[in-house]
Amino acid sequence: MAEKVLMKGNEAIAEAAILAGCRHYFGYPITPQTEIAAYMAKRMPKIGGCFLQAESEVAAINMVYGLASTGKRVMTSSSSPGISLKAEGLSYMAGSDLPALVVNVQRGGPGLGGIQPSQSDYFQATRGGGHGDYHMIVLAPASVQEMASLTFKGFDLAEKYRVTSMILADGTMGQMMEPVELEMGEVNEHDKSWAVTGTKMARKHNIINSLSLNSEQLEQQNFERFERYKKIEENEVMYEEFMMDDAEICVVAFGIASRVSKNAIMEARAKGIKVGMIRPITLWPFPKKALETAAEKCKAFISVELSMGQMIEDVELAIRCKRPVTLCNRVGGMIPSSEQVLATIEQVQGGLE
Amino acid sequence: MIVFEKPKALADVPFHYCPGCTHGIIHRLVAEAIDELGIEGQTIGVAPVGCSVFAYNYFNCDMVEAAHGRAPAVATGLKRSDPENHIVFTYQGDGDLASIGMAETVHAATRNENITIIFVNNAIYGMTGGQMAPTSLPGQVTQTSPYGRDPKHCGYPVKVCEMLSQLEGPEYLERVAVNNIKNIRAAKKAIKKAFENQIQGKGFSLVEVLSSCPTNWGMTPQKALEWIDEAMIPYYPLGVYKDRSAE
């Protein structure tokens, strides 16, 4: 087994990106993810890469757009208010079918909000964030190891399907230190015949573009894109099941909320409550089938979130509202405690008896 | 012997521009420079949002369509991908470059980003039907300044070359016009130099081209060319605003 190193979540993302072959990073400083930029600023010049601090998040995402157009791996990272600024670029990248990795280390909002952890960009991430019909692959790490491995995988999925992958983390995951194994395996090669690298006078020009004034053609492009999204939904859903074998109550939580929930579930189990958890690792595509299956046996669901209740809508949709779903949440930078989650589990259990 | 023909770097596609619009001349000058320097195979152009949004259809080199105003940032990504081999130019109008994309323009300039920018200043928003541009002249009547641009109400036109020349970063800034043969020849020289600078690694080179918009100015094509002489050039004097290598 490969050696483990102790790393901060944000740094694990940066190092995994480098291991994935990313040699270009464009970003703008914003708390709580600045370690990613600092790490890249230090490392990129040493490995023949390019770190460039942009004048704004808007410029950064458009530098990503330009770099991605050339078929190379590129990333940017930011936090909630910065991701709102990048939304324009994310929409254009979707419209031009460009692969890239974008990290959102979420903080509380709306507006300038705070700098403490949050999951309140769930809607923004899973619904696309910008204008138009599109999706990003949204990956939600729950450990420093996953900050690394999902970053590595995120680049691969982005290229495989020509979409943007987003790492949706939060301030806690970014600052957390844990041992990480950085053996990531081989980098897969994907078709890049669409890239603009100069025609070398050997082919017709390539055009990277999201404009299409012909409605029929634009409709076809949307259809084609959603065919790819369908394949992603069929093949790339990731989730973890925890103590679900005999569970009557199913907690649904991702990221930091899932770690808190695990503790609460173990305490509840000690009290004889049959509770388990489904932890979505991909928030889009959402593990709909896993939840639908769980709804056959589980009598109640609990959505634990650092938001006013965003993922809960996807939980209710996935189980077609067949079972009651209770929200357990804190917002504004606050994190639900395991006691709060346990209390919710006990309350839901009480309702079942 | 052929002494003048359509340059090879231009695709065999008719321009969509209005009759007498000088965008077509500027496209041709860019293509002539690409031909003469033999760089079509390594050139990547960036089209803006505005009348020249379809520029990606007109050049035979690889092309990218950018979001409104973001062309210099997109060009930065394209250039940094392979600085040794990629020749990158943007083609932007005044609304794109001097209004919504001002930050991207200024910062690409101050970084001395090794790219070439062709900045088409026709003092109006053409594609959306003739609204006031950041470069519309004081008193100029447009759809959104129907009583003439009043600087007390909405400020003064932006003089891009003058402004950027205050920065240490940029290598080369020149303002030209395409309203007569003499000016077109000077414009050609400037555009070619802006590409040569990039090839030689000198850095940010911007050529501002005073261009006509007969349709939205409400003039005949010929009168529009005269208006460049009478109204635009006095406000936007032609000439080299910065040429670091020549200093």
Added chain:
Amino acid sequence: MAKVTFNTELCKGCGLCVNVCPKKILELAKDKINQKGHYPAQMTDQSQCIGCAFCATMCPDCVITVEK
């Protein structure tokens, strides 16, 4: 002898070439229109052409080829 040819279908009849010709031997057709509906530019007296290419330089639509 200089020869000027027009890719007539590309012409939008803006007349800029007509105004710039030093020999005043260009005009917009009065009796024919191209497929786009414009009166295209044409030469009235090829023999007087000096091949200066002013017309082609001024043309915004790459209509004109000049040979000498």
